[in-house]
Amino acid sequence: xxxxxxxxxxxxxxxxxxxxxxxxxxxxxxxxxxxxxxxxxxxxxxxxxxxxxxxxxxxxxxxxxxxxxxxxxxxxxxxxxxxxxxxxxxxxxxxxxxxxxxxxxxxxxxxxxxxxxxxxxxxxxxxxxxxxxxxxxxxxxxxxxxxxxxxxxxxxxxxxxxxxxxxxxxxxxxxxxxxxxxxxxxxxxxxxxxxxxxxxxxxxxxxxxxxxxxxxxxxxxxxxxxxxxxxxxxxxxxxxxxxxxxxxxxxxxxxxxxxxxxxxxxxxxxxxxxxxxxxxxxxxxxxxxx
Amino acid sequence: xxxxxxxxxxxxxxxxxxxxxxxxxxxxxxxxxxxxxxxxxxxxxxxxxxxxxxxxxxxxxxxxxxxxxxxxxxxxxxxxxxxxxxxxxxxxxxxxxxxxxxxxxxxxxxxxxxxxxxxxxxxxxxxxxxxxxxxxxxxxxxxxxxxxxxxxxxxxxxxxxxxxxxxxxxxxxxxxxxxxxxxxxxxxxxxxxxxxxxxxxxxxxxxxxxxxxxxxxxxxxxxxxxxxxxxxxxxxxxxxxxxxxxxxxxxxxxxxxxxxxxxxxxxxxxxxxxxxxxxxxxxxxxxxxxxxxxxxxxxxxxxxxxxxxxxxxxxxxxxxxxxxxxxxxxxxxxxxxxxxx
Numbered sequence: 001x002x003x004x005x006x007x008x009x010x011x012x013x014x015x016x017x018x019x020x021x022x023x024x025x026x027x028x029x030x031x032x033x034x035x036x037x038x039x040x041x042x043x044x045x046x047x048x049x050x051x052x053x054x055x056x057x058x059x060x061x062x063x064x065x066x067x068x069x070x071x072x073x074x075x076x077x078x079x080x081x082x083x084x085x086x087x088x089x090x091x092x093x094x095x096x097x098x099x100x101x102x103x104x105x106x107x108x109x110x111x112x113x114x115x116x117x118x119x120x121x122x123x124x125x126x127x128x129x130x131x132x133x134x135x136x137x138x139x140x141x142x143x144x145x146x147x148x149x150x151x152x153x154x155x156x157x158x159x160x161x162x163x164x165x166x167x168x169x170x171x172x173x174x175x176x177x178x179x180x181x182x183x184x185x186x187x188x189x190x191x192x193x194x195x196x197x198x199x200x201x202x203x204x205x206x207x208x209x210x211x212x213x214x215x216x217x218x219x220x221x222x223x224x225x226x227x228x229x230x231x232x233x234x235x236x237x238x239x240x241x242x243x244x245x246x247x248x249x250x251x252x253x254x255x256x257x258x259x260x261x262x263x264x265x266x267x268x269x270x271x272x273x274x275x276x277x278x279x280x281x282x283x284x285x286x287x288x289x290x
Numbered sequence: 291x292x293x294x295x296x297x298x299x300x301x302x303x304x305x306x307x308x309x310x311x312x313x314x315x316x317x318x319x320x321x322x323x324x325x326x327x328x329x330x331x332x333x334x335x336x337x338x339x340x341x342x343x344x345x346x347x348x349x350x351x352x353x354x355x356x357x358x359x360x361x362x363x364x365x366x367x368x369x370x371x372x373x374x375x376x377x378x379x380x381x382x383x384x385x386x387x388x389x390x391x392x393x394x395x396x397x398x399x400x401x402x403x404x405x406x407x408x409x410x411x412x413x414x415x416x417x418x419x420x421x422x423x424x425x426x427x428x429x430x431x432x433x434x435x436x437x438x439x440x441x442x443x444x445x446x447x448x449x450x451x452x453x454x455x456x457x458x459x460x461x462x463x464x465x466x467x468x469x470x471x472x473x474x475x476x477x478x479x480x481x482x483x484x485x486x487x488x489x490x491x492x493x494x495x496x497x498x499x500x501x502x503x504x505x506x507x508x509x510x511x512x513x514x515x516x517x518x519x520x521x522x523x524x525x526x527x528x529x530x531x532x533x534x535x536x537x538x539x540x541x542x543x544x545x546x547x548x549x550x551x552x553x554x555x556x557x558x559x560x561x562x563x564x565x566x567x568x569x570x571x572x573x574x575x576x577x578x579x580x581x582x583x584x585x586x587x588x589x590x591x592x593x594x595x596x597x598x599x600x601x602x603x604x605x606x607x608x609x610x611x612x613x614x615x616x617x618x619x620x621x622x623x624x625x626x627x628x629x630x631x
Contacts, residue, residue, distance in 0.1 A: 033432060084608050089432045090378045094560060095607045097380075101557065102600035105593040216553075220443070223436060258451035265444040272437045273425040 013245025074194025385532025567613025
């Protein structure tokens, strides 16, 4: 029983990490809250489904294309919408949230409802970890989650583009003085974040079925992880994923599944009330509260 | 060489003479000035007062008119908080739901008639909302927006998970109004009360302090006034119209459920405010008057409604963030001309 919690809590945490990492990246680099994150997540799932099942492309190609489309959409959202309202945080929230809403409800209107859509798993089968049965897809999920953390860490440390992203996150003005284009970096960050949402979708959706409601859930989970970890802090995102993942799994195994969401919502509210910077955010007392 | 020098021009805006004259006591000097001042106001009030009478042959559309008033109340609440206090509340449905459930409890458990239950629910609901939001009030900007977005969602989930307040079923059989006329005029006068009350308040001394919190809270604090306490009062004032709308609506339809905390109820007031013009309090009402008929026209298309709203909202936020009311009042008060630079 307890090993069960240990293993599945870990998997749940990695899933949360995958969902939240893109959101955290975008906010960390460009201070843009991308509330269309959940919508892009669901959209990638459906695009992959359409390319694979309807257009008959081989699955790896369909997956790659759908991730690419998600990234391009992110860039488009930045150039068309976000660039014009940048700096006005509330307009950013409202605009991206409205876009996400339009995408999700548009999908619902287009008839994508119910549990009849699903994506194939990467491989079938079960392995035993500490005598707990785990199917292959969940192993892939954990592997990908950990891989993504390492990859992003290496990317922001050792590549030119990655370092410009990091520079932007640390000090926008100094970065601009060194010739880093603010707009291009921010667009890149939004694009990358959207691609990560897409990757997360393709690895998590095969565990269940494709539903539109998932978009709202993912958005809230992503916000919860980022808020608890500290908006814009990457180590915070990782730690918060594990804290929330385990607390979610423990609550659900001892209570009703309804409480899964309650845990996240309460985590957001309590964190913001007690310590708005979260675990690892830098204290910016004056920006956060009076 | 010899490339034509582009003649540069800029737009100059100057107040109309009549606007300047009617700002002071000289407004009384002639009918022209008096007319200039009162025509828009009279038109606005008359349109609302005549609405039930004009729409009485079509019961369906008079219902739509009432939905519009409900949305207008929610939008006023959002506009007041966002543009006068500087607190962007993405969870307008929270006020609405709390007001609705309170009134439902008062009516079904204590047997209060609607005309008594609604005002009491408005007050109690506003107290409850303020008390629950109080811990978040020191938050600013995006942090407050996120936390308020979560409140109605949390309420829905809690009611579902703990099976309280009637669970997913909600309450049915709530007493309705005695006649359609009381129903309609009660709501319209309620709307007038909150609209003109808040409009007056923001220009009083108390209102100045509230607006100062938005513009520069540090200076408010430096003047020895508690920022959080001022915000608490402002949130109470803003939750009044929200709770009133919720309480009124559930008596119109005789039931209340977790849909009272639905997302639409948070998004539509924002859309109405952005379209109508924020920071005017009248603008949100105009926005609601445009959005609700539009939404009714799209009723057959199900969730396409929300898509249309969301796109219109994005378009206005990004490209026309001023809103209709601000543009119209500028045209009314000023003339524009191009002058050479």
